[in-house]
Amino acid sequence: VLSVERPPTLQGWNWGYCGEYAFYHALYPRAWTVYHLPGQDVTLTCRQVSPVIPHDYQDSSLPVAVFLWDIENKNDYDLEVSIMFTMVNGSGHKDDKSGGHWNEPFHLEKDGDAVSGVLLHHCPAVNPYTLCIAAREKVSHQTAFSPKGTCSALWNDLITDGRLDSPTGSSPPTAKGDKVAAALAVGCTVPAQSHNMLEFCLAWDMPKITFGSREREHIRRYTRYFGARGAASPALSHYALTHYRQWEKSIEEWQRPILQDSSLPSWYKSALFNELYFIVDGGTVWTELPEDADVSGGLRSENGGLPAQPAVIKEYGRFAYLEGQEYRMYNTYDVHFYASFALIMLWPKLALSVQYDIAGSVVQQDPTERLHLMSGRCSPVKTRNVVPHDIGDPDDEPWQRVNAYLIHDTADWKDLNLKFVLQVYRDFHLTQDRQYLQDMWPICQAVMESEMKFDLDGDGLIENSGYADQTYDGWTVTGPSAYCGGLWLASLCVMCKMAILLDNKEMYQLYRSTLDKGSTAFDKLLWNGKYYNYDSSGRDLSNSVMSDQCAGHWFLRASGLGDGEFKAFPQEKIRSALKSVYELNVMSFAGGHMGAVNGMRPEGVPDRSSVQSDEVWIGVVYGLAATMIHEGMLTEGLRTAEGCYRTVWEQLGMAFQTPEAYCEKSIYRSLAYMRPLSIWAMQLALNTFPHFLLFDRVVVVGEELL
Structure with a gap:
């Protein structure tokens, strides 16, 4: 068994692999695990490939992974090598023992290529799915076995001749309290002092999902290509095993210029690609826009709102990822501000889709009163013309009910509206999508007007309210501050730029005069000769050095601005x-x-x-x-x-x-x-x-x- 673990079950298997003989390397969405078997003079390299490919909105949506085993025989004689792939019918959740789950073998021939394997039908009352383990050649299987006990029979079946019994027919549904698993074995001849390769695939088909409220059914993106009946696993596996070479070619073409750039250190290359895991593993959902959905929030284009079904969402779907696996809110916007660079650079249509969803929620309101944990006061769930903190809790109904965050009333946060405006222009700068800019302009105006109320003394600079009213939600800030004040000035700057692009001289003059006043106040109240103070409250710690004090300027630079007419901060002060x-x-x-x-x-x-x-x-x-x-x-x-x-x-x-x-x-x-x-x-x-x-x-x- 290629694992260093010694589990309490499966004692009939040959455990005890020494981890010193293996190593792992990853450049997401690929990874390599190398296993040296000194007793057999064999080296196995498992290459994992997932179709997470920039600017690809079809194959990147597919729920599949391919495992490619390179087998190196260092002996002077040929070897027959078999590899067994086992899978439990389930995800480790308690419903794995709920009963009614069953497995069945399958064989699919299409376009001259055959794929065989086992389907593991997982049948809970909510969100049923089918797992599929598959391979292409010399495939044998065990449809079902219990992962409890020693499982000696399965192991002995494998080591007798490198093949499994391959029974026909389906397994009976599991009894409540029992689990069921399946196994797949594939073999090949590896010539002396040579290599051979075995291919495996894992697919998971859950075409329809409901969130915690059970109010709506959502259809996943990949069903556009493979159907929503829940019978796509064989076709998905066949597609993966016949297309992974093209995926790898695309991945290599994308990554090669960075990997071959000798001026960049190796740690950076690892971080750049491997941090992308969260795009997929962040509780991510990518769904089709329902036919009856109205993204506009009821305010249509002719009235300063959005189309009911923006073209980019209709074509590329809705996308949501969690703030974190422990922080259960989708598209948390103050954090997405930072994370969004991955989407806008690699899957820009999904970045714009997220922006349309946020824009539509801006004009909505939910007057339902609820208690906020930090202040102990009640306030509405959602206020009109402000950006929401998030688009909802997966245990409720995301998109339908926003603002799952309960710590503060984020209608009074100072950063959310500004982060929307800054992302709008950055996204336009990188995509040159004029329709997007035109659609977002009235929403940007609405949130900037809402933000204006935080300038209490009319000096052109907004003020924080004496609590943690921004993404640093445990760090109190009072009065004009480096972080929010800087975001404000940068937002005024990009509003000036957008007004010129859209030939709106009146709004340009408004934002320009406010920017000029605000910049003067920002320097006067916060600049201390070396850096911008944390805030202007005069507290003992108001002159702390905040690492994020130049966030506004960062977005200007990322948007091709920050010099000449469209500058909010003196360059010498930013560098200082x-x-x-x-x-x-x-x-x-x-x-x-x-x-x-x-x-x-x-x-x-x-x-x-x-x-x-x-x-x-x-x-x-x-x-x-x-x-x-x-x-x-x-x-x-x-x-x-x-x-x-x-x-x-x-x-x-x-x-x-x-x-x-x-x-x-x-x-x-x-x-x-x-x-x-x-x-x-x-x-x-x-x-x-x-x-x-x-x-x-x-x-x-x-x-x-x-």
């Missing part, structure tokens, strides 16, 4: 602020080896005034690194981001479950989180900065940048 952050938040924290701490005191100790100020947020650090790269600080940017990668992927052992946060003492919070997808902002910065300027002072020695 970034230098201060690097010296204090990065190099004065944990020896410069753990990224940037959120808050640092000017005397060089972390700001411990809140549960979040002394945390490192990995997604924020990647955004900070991108900002540094945009400003020509490549060495500093890579050093900053490298600390997070080394901490998470190497020291803490959290590969493919990057948390939201960790502290200097290696305490972490919220495993498998959305925000670190912001590493793709670093790639955008590398793509857009002139290459000869970016690398003119970098020397590469081995894997280290000096």
Whole structure:
């Protein structure tokens, strides 16, 4: 058994593989696990391939994975080699023992290619599905066996001749309390001192889903190509086993320019591709837009709203991913602001689809009063003309009922509206989709008008309200602040740009005059000669150094702005602020080896005034690194981001479950989180900065940048 585990069941199998003889390497969506078998003088390499392919909206939606086994025979004689693939009918959930589950063998021939395997029908009352294990040649199977007990019979069946009994017919439905599994074996001859290969596929067909409320049925995206009857597993497996070579070609063409760029360190290449796991593994749903859906929220285009069914959602579907596997809210927007770089760069149509859904929810309201946990006060679930915190809880009815977040009333948060505006223009800049810009313009105007009320003294700068009213929802901020004030000025800047593009001189003048006033106030109230103070409250800790103080400027740079007429911050002040952050938040924290701490005191100790100020947020650090790269600080940017990668992927052992946060003492919070997808902002910065300027002072020695 190719596992180092020794489980309490299956004792009749040959456990005890030594992990020292194996190693693993990943560049998502592919991975390689190498197993050396010194006793047999054989090396097995399992290559895992998932069709997660940029700009591909068909095969990327498919619920399949392929396992390709390269077998190297180092002996001077031929070998007959068989590999067995076993699978439990279920997901590890308690309903695996609910009874009524059954398996059956299948064989499918199409276009000259044959695929055989076992279908595992999982039949709970809600969201039934079929798993499928399949292969192409010399396939034998065991339709059903109990994973309890020793399972010696299955093992003996395999080792007798390398094949399984292959009974015909279906297994009986399981009794309540029992589990059932299936096995597939494939064999081949491997010539002496040579190689051969075996191919396996796993598919899972759950075409229709309901969320916790059970109110609506949603149809998954892949059913457009394989049907929604729940009988697609054989066809999915056949398609995967006959198309994976093209998938790998596409993946290699996408990744090759980055992997072959010798000026980039290996850790960055690993982080860039492997953080993409969350696009798929973040509780993700990709569904068709129901025929009766009205995305506009009731306010149509002619009245300053949206089309009922925007073309991009009709064509490419609805997309939602969780804030984190432990934070159960879909498309949490203050965090998606950071993570969205992965979508807009790799699957831009899905990024625009998310934006249309958010825009439609802006104009909606839900006056239902509910208690918010931090303030202890009741307020409406959703206020009109403000961006929602999220599009809902998977245990309720996402898209239908938004704002599952209960800690604060986010109608008064200062960052959500601004993050919508900034994403709208960045997305337009990267896609040049004029229809999208026109559709979003009235929504941007509405949320900016809502935001204006936070400028209490008319100086052109919004003010925070003395509680944690932004994405740092445990870190109190009072009055004008570096983070929200910077986002505000950047939003005014992109509103000016959009007004010119849409030939709206009146709105341009409004936003320009507000930007000019606000910039003056921002400098006067927050600039201290080296960096922008955390806030202007005058508290003892108001002059803390916030790692995220240049977030607004980051988005301007990512949108091709930040110079000339469309500039919100003096370049020399941005560079001074970034230098201060690097010296204090990065190099004065944990020896410069753990990224940037959120808050640092000017005397060089972390700001411990809140549960979040002394945390490192990995997604924020990647955004900070991108900002540094945009400003020509490549060495500093890579050093900053490298600390997070080394901490998470190497020291803490959290590969493919990057948390939201960790502290200097290696305490972490919220495993498998959305925000670190912001590493793709670093790639955008590398793509857009002139290459000869970016690398003119970098020397590469081995894997280290000096």
